[in-house]
Amino acid sequence: MFERTAPERFDSLPDIPEPSENPILVGHERAAEMLAGAYRAGKLHHGLLFAGPPGIGKATLAFHLANHLFSNPQPEAAPPRFSPPDPTGQVFRLVAQDAHPSLLHLTRPFVERDKKFKTVITVDEIRRIHRFLSLTPHDGGYRVVIVDPADDLNISAANALLKSLEEPPPRTLFVLITHSLGRLLPTIRSRCQIVRLQPLETPELAGLLRRLGADGGGSDEEIAARAQGSVRNAILLSQFGGAEIADVLQKLVTGRNFDAAEALKLGDAVNGRDRDVQFSIFNRTVLDMINERAVALAAAGDARGAAAAADLWDDVTTTIRDAETYNLDRKQHAAGLAAKLNAAFNA
The missing domain is CATH 3.40.50.300 (P-loop containing nucleotide triphosphate hydrolases)
Structure with missing residues (x-):
């Protein structure tokens, strides 16, 4: 160790x-x-x-x-x-x-x-x-x-x-x-x-994962490709349940009918003092999803939609900071953000 x-x-x-x-x-x-x-x-x-x-x-x-x-x-x-x-x-x-x-x-x-x-x-x-x-x-x-x-x-x-x-x-x-x-x-x-500085190339990142002995969540090459050139992302995906958190959140946010029960189960997965890393992964994933949406809307020429996504990013950033500062209930925080993104992405 x-x-x-x-x-x-x-x-x-x-x-x-x-x-x-x-x-x-x-x-x-x-x-x-x-x-x-x-x-x-x-x-x-x-x-x-x-x-x-x-x-x-x-x-x-x-x-x-x-x-x-x-x-x-x-x-x-x-x-x-x-x-x-x-x-x-x-x-x-x-x-x-x-x-x-x-x-x-x-x-x-x-x-x-x-x-x-x-x-x-x-x-x-x-x-x-x-x-x-x-x-x-x-x-x-x-x-x-x-x-x-x-x-x-x-x-x-x-x-x-x-x-x-x-x-x-x-x-x-x-x-x-x-x-x-x-x-x-x-x-x-x-x-x-x-x-x-640019994200690492997939072969570079996969090689580093092998040197670090990271395991779980798929092959080094699969993890590296999903991590978008980030060593930290790759480690979170492979060792701290990041892949599972991202997959569940993606389904919750993009689904036409929001699954509140599944959102609360996700909240349980990031709740508790022994889940600080998982809670951080969840918050980072939420912000990344909003950022990706803003970029996609801007690329498609939807300036109004991109601006709305940017405003959502600011709002969610404040929500995350408040949850960390005031030690708010993490389960409700996660479920609430999942619901907010679902409503915004399906508007």
Whole structure:
């Protein structure tokens, strides 16, 4: 069984490495080579924005970049490509444990009183950047701030981050992870170099699943094809019942006669404290279905329908956030969203 060394995050999966402790980087060779070359030439932008769908390795690339910088503090002497990090080396272990003095990883904070993670990255987290950057670099090299994902910044936090991006100290690198560029402030986007990362190819993803020993839900190739290039999606499909949840939800949403009893059974499947991952899968699947519908309607020239789907996406996002924030009944939440989508999709 995998033994976690990294701190647990809001989106951690049991027995799956965090990006900071993952020595395997699959895909993104062109982006990695570009970043290594820019660093070697002394032209690395102070703000990088890694953009792409969830679960394709954006955060893993960010930590591999940090390992590259920390292992090669003199840019001109750095190799032209990333080398696979040594899991037994001191740099890798410190980065994995969130203990490297030149790295600050910001994500949703855990609230000890409530025993759960916040649903946003707060301004208090961003204020840690000022304290971090006020310290003298321990080896004169780069200091790296990773915001993961920047989509989760609330307005106050986003504005506070903008101030840090405007005038960063020398040899400071910000890496912002985003699943949706449109959710970020235009002023943040304008101060960063956008690095667009693509979903993994099916053979790449299937090979990674074999290396991870993922099983269940079909062959590696079948799972990879269904996961749309996302490692996280593939793992959720194969190991956490994601395929079954998606199949049941699809039938509920597209059926002309809504099956309330089946919806409540689905609610049972994602209910309970031991079903946090399944509850997250359900919510993500709902949003993905709405997004796919909006894209399809827009492609068909139905601007009004696409706008309605976009409004539904915003409404459901608020509903999901409220359910997480106020610990609402998950069974009723799931059944209610299934009914709402059924009504919207069959209108």
